[in-house]
Amino acid sequence: MYLTQGLHRCVQQSPDRVAVIFGERSETFIELHSRVARLAGALQKLGMNAGERVAMLALNSDRYLEYLLGVWWGGGVVNPVNIRWSVAEIVYSLDDCDTGILIVDDYFLPIAFKIADTARRRPVLIYAGEGVSPPGMLSYEQLIAYTPPVDDASRGGDDLAAIMYTGGTTGQPKGVMQSHLNLWSSAVARMAEFRNFGATISLHVAPLFHIAAMARAVGHFIAGDTHVVMPSFDPCAVLETIERHKVEEVLFVPTMLQTVLEHPDFGSRHLHSLKRIYYGASPVSAAVLDTALARLPGIEFYHAYGLTEASPVVSVNPPANHSAAARASGLYRSAGRPGIGVTVRIVDQNGMEVPRNTVGEIVVRGANVMQGYWNRCEETAQALRNGWLHTGDGAYMDDDGYLFIVDRMKDMIVTGGENVYSAEVENALSRHPAVVQCAVIGIPNARWGEAVHAVVVARPGSILSGDDLREDCRQFIAGYKCPKSIEFRSAMPLSAAGKILKRELRAPYWENQILQVG
Template sequence: MTTLDLPAEAADFTAIVGHWETVRPDAPAVTFAGTTRTWAEFARRIRQNAAAQRAAGLRPGDRVAVLDLNHPSCLELTLACAQVGTANAVVNFRLAPPEIVYVVNDSKARILFVGPEFAGAVEQVRDKLPAVEQVIHVGGDGDEYEAWLAAQEPDHEVHPSVPGDCFVQLYTSGTTGFPKGAMLTHSGMLAHSTNVMADFAVDADSRVQVAMPLFHVGGTSYSLLAITAGAQIHLMRLPDPAAALEMVERERITHTFYVPALMAAMLQVPGVAERDFSSVKALSYGASPMPLPVMRGCLKLFPGVMHQVYGMTEQCGVVSSLGPEDHADPAREHLMVSAGTAIHGVEIEVRDPATGEPVPTGEPGEIWVRSAQVMGGYWGKPEATAAAITSDGWLRSGDGGHIDAEGYVYVTDRIKDMIISGGENIYSAEIERVLAEHPSVGDVAVIGVPDERWGEVPKAVVVPAPGAEIDEAALLAWCREQLASFKCPKSVDVLDELPRNPTGKVLKKDLRKPYWEGKDRQVV
């Protein structure tokens, strides 16, 4: 194993790539679609990209944007931006055309890199992208990216970055409005990489599968973690459950990150229980709650390696982890719904969302996080930045939760999704976990609806499991067996599917809207 050893003044991602190019030039860096590039080859392409950016007239502070499924060009762009002083705004490819227009225009990207699946959509909205000077097609029969690189000799000039320079810009989900561009910096991303390396034993011998989209921290931050460690990246174009498992077995993957929905699908892959996943040393999962039935199935499939992680774009990724030993202790099964404890280099507190004062141990409030991983701010939104980051460096997550006496963090809900019924604070995620355990429930969301006596009360909105029918009385009785009466839903709605945003988060504002029209409460 070769370790990363850079002086603090050289600790940026251009220096990191140069380090691994020097000490491991012939070692594999990135594998994608059957092609593997060594660190020397990867570094050369990054420098050609930097030269092409400069030839196009890009200057420090400018933005480029990528609208594509996962492709190595996105990583090359991000790392070339680190060298030039520009920033890569990675667009969520699941967005609708008007949302794509918003993000590209918000970023002020001068060049837009587009995958073949999205060429038609971009052509339709091209006249609505005034800042975009050039569209470059990546991959497929109409590829222009390789020629764009090949026209340049590698550029070794490095913009004298400072730790707070932004080189990648990821957009938050925007469940209540337009997404905001989180400016992720050299110092923040490097802190995230080193903190996670310390807790998850990622090193130059690791084989890191990147299955999540690069528009998400689970894709880009996980890739930059591997690059910092000098590990080999195995990049997937899409997070297909069967293909991901086949890759884990074939390539002897040691580290990966999945979301619970993908892991639920993996349990349904034919013959999955007979596969050999013994190479895996750390399987992280997060970004949404894991239903306990899915967790129990995955613990059989991946014993002794699962880490539940909690994080956010504004902190470059992971801030807490529940390790394998906590998953395996039957005497402490309550920890399975915990997000674990703060990772190396991170402080987590729970504060009163109104006053900002710390609350007593075990009491609910808003989760605040402080670390060197914090973003540089929201692009072009100084007021939103000031509202999110305090003068002493605490990031207000917007998540509700509590911390127990042992330091375990429990994420209960978004603060805005908290239901206040008769003066009692009710967190819908707690009710959702109970309902998800019922065999007739395939998907669930709990919202607050108006009530003349209590102000608002919980309502369950459920999607039946395949082949099942919903019995409202039985579901309500199930809740009464496991929850305090004031927390129990007072009614049940049945839908074919829940409304979700492009990253898969339930749009509770859409579920609430019909019930609050004409009421005093503002629906967000």
């Protein structure tokens, strides 16, 4: 149970198979093995002792995958930096876990020295771009070229493998500590659930600093799949890459899927190689799913629900629940059933399991659950209670064990004494064919305490009013759940992982309020 074992296996069994493709570069497993072993040696010479943290601030690339494997090979701990953060937030994450080495690419080169100069412990800077290394930085390629390979440190099991910083929706971000066992067990459980790993050509377009993409890469390392890597999401480039490299599967957030389906080049590209689409961060809307099924017949859709603290997958919704025939069951709206090796309960505020079809908090137990938050004893004790990870997500479980997420517990709207879960309202809004995206929040209301407020992105060229949407919602949900107010925007604020940032939508309404939501 160590995260470099898959590379050893591939070198033994298929050394000349292509491991990674990035732009015009490609490397076989034996070439990847050599570069990883040399990178590990270079990092050790720069002070990466067992358990030492190494950060990378970069867009996706072949070097990003080498960074993950190289740090683990050398016995270190990865600290992948959120590419959407400010310099101050990046410095906080480096300082918080005392990170001594920072690898940057061309995109983030302009802020590298500002980060280093501000950090409490100035990190060794390594340039992993395409040009000549700037003064004051070491060259990634030269380190690999001139450092002899070292043996795998073979750290595994409960040894720390990664510190993944959460988005910091409240207060400072927390460093989620994930062991080799956490990441390995989650990956292997997914492999057993999906049954599609091994000699697969997989596209990485979601950012690799995020747990969803990084953990997926871990699974492909274990299985020995071919990684096709794109620096960032661009729908035209995604279509070209799938066609060019005969990509068989890809992970999207629903907004990415929708953008690809609506791109003008979609109909002219040959996408026959594509077999599977995984999506996460949020459920797919009925309209997007219908379009996808029509335009990509025969594609298998998988939805996974999880969180960083669970490394990350908790439950999986399989292709059988995404077909047109299965739509009537409503199971495509679920988060699926708990995965292999993961135990899930829905509990009340006292930690007692509630009856089926009753809303409560999701708690999780399994080898995938994090070790805790870095240097945050109180927060760790709050999240990990009696052997269970308390997710903060509100949901119910039906009689067949399917999970239905209703809201973050802290995002529940209390209006006039009634509980309203934003996901239920968003599901109703998204049924309208003119709604591209929507988010529901609670805003202050003198009479009701909170009022249900919707933020909507409408399809270009459509004519849509708030009254139209409210009337449409009344067909599906009770009147008190329907939005009291609706705001139309051209775009939503999104996180690097493609999630809608509700805290930014909420902030203007609660700025001068004594009581705030979330």
